[in-house]
Amino acid sequence: MPIARRYRRLVPETTTPHGGALLRQWRQRRRRSQLDLALDTGISARHLSFVETGRSRPSRGLLLALAEQLEVPLRERNALMLAAGYAPVYAETDLDSAESQQAREAIERLLAGHEPYPAVVLDRWGDVVLSNRAVGPLLEGVDPELLAPPVNTYRLSLHPKGMISRIRNAEEWTAHLGHRLTRLARLTGDARLAELLDEIRSYPGVAEVLDDYHEPTTNELLLTLQLDHPAGELRLISTVTSFGSAHDVTLSELTVESFFPADDATRQRLQDVSTSN
Template sequence: MTIVPSGDAAPATTPVGQGGVGPLLRAWREQRRVSQLELALQAGSSARHISFIETGRSRPSEEMVLRLAEHLDVPVRERNALLLAAGYAPRYPHTPLDDPALAALREGMERLIQGYEPYPALVVDATYNVVAANRGITMLLDGIPEALLTQPLNAMRLTLHPEGLAPRIRNFREWRGHLLIQMERQIALQRSAPLRELYEEVAAYPVPESATGAEPAEPVPYFALPMQIEHAGRTLSFISSISTFNTPLDVTVAELAVETLLPADPATVKYLQSLLP
């Protein structure tokens, strides 16, 4: 599947209030549960200076804003919001994925997920819109209603919707719980309004009747929670792995994630190798 822009609006950043950068930095610090003294030691400053920045008595330099954001693990998109609130220009560009400047990135991701075949792999953005997928993913989506396959595809909707993959997932309750917890953690880290809207939508989906009251699949000595999914009368088992880019300098790149589904048993390996040689 060719890499395509998701088509959705970019996730909203933290609103820039009239109080300047201080309240925003304080909110990130409190969310990360770091004291002023701890942050000061990490950033090579003093607790007094951090206090003055947070209360607006001192205007931090551009370098200090970025240093504090780094130690507070503020997402790249939100670092731009902090810079704007402090009166500086955004540092990190937000390049559309189809821009020629990202051609090497697109080609690299295409080669990566195609090279993973016959096993499933896909690339998603910050709100789980699918921007690329290989034939392994296409195979799993066989038979999904067209209404769920319109652009932009959304991995969470496809997985949790009662007309999507949900009825096919044998351990659906376990897998659903895992995905919702994953989204909750991301919301806490990123404070993304669009991601929270998506979470509220998919969390409200009814559980398919096939999963109502059903016991989880019989325990197997897997090394991680597998997704056990029915396909063509077989039960396939996959372990999910998610990769992101180190030290991204672009908002778009920072919000991309590559998810690969590793076969969790020999039967799944054999079936996929026979299906997608």
């Protein structure tokens, strides 16, 4: 008996959570009670408790139903399935693959149709996947290292050698991007997003803005990006578009950020810049 006890102490504990433990983490991240989640899924709270503690192995269908209720991203749903002993459910295709051709063509038409106004396609981590020709002229003066692939929009905007020195409302825009990244990191639990958030908080002044910023009193309906440009000040508003009901990890994580002129002067300047390039 003493030998057996010594042996058990020497066996390292696993660092990979089982499916139920991952499910509990997602439930807690979404601030849902066991009873609330169980009722919405159509099971008993007792059954859910057994699943979370590993006393009961959930079916594939039940895991997917619970993940849907908790709005778990597709990438993390695959990880949840693997942890529970099932094969991943959602494919992750390259945007350049034949399977993604129709989606890529739709995105490229959207980008081209938005010119002479800038638009970019971003992945989950803010890396630029595609952009239209109107983006290039806005990047004058950015350090070439920040333009080496993969170009990350958070670094590009907030790094001291990036665009931040030309953004007139730098505090507002820093808060906008920083809080968006903070929200994504919290909602997804993605370690890479958390590392990126730590990085941008290390840039001069960013942490102070994110910790202390309060919404300004303004009559504007939308936040504008106010950018210095050789052609004159550009005032831009943005919209974010994503694929509806995507069943592929890659496509589900893509967003298209399209910038529109906030005034007539900006509209004319963007048109002039487009014709001169």
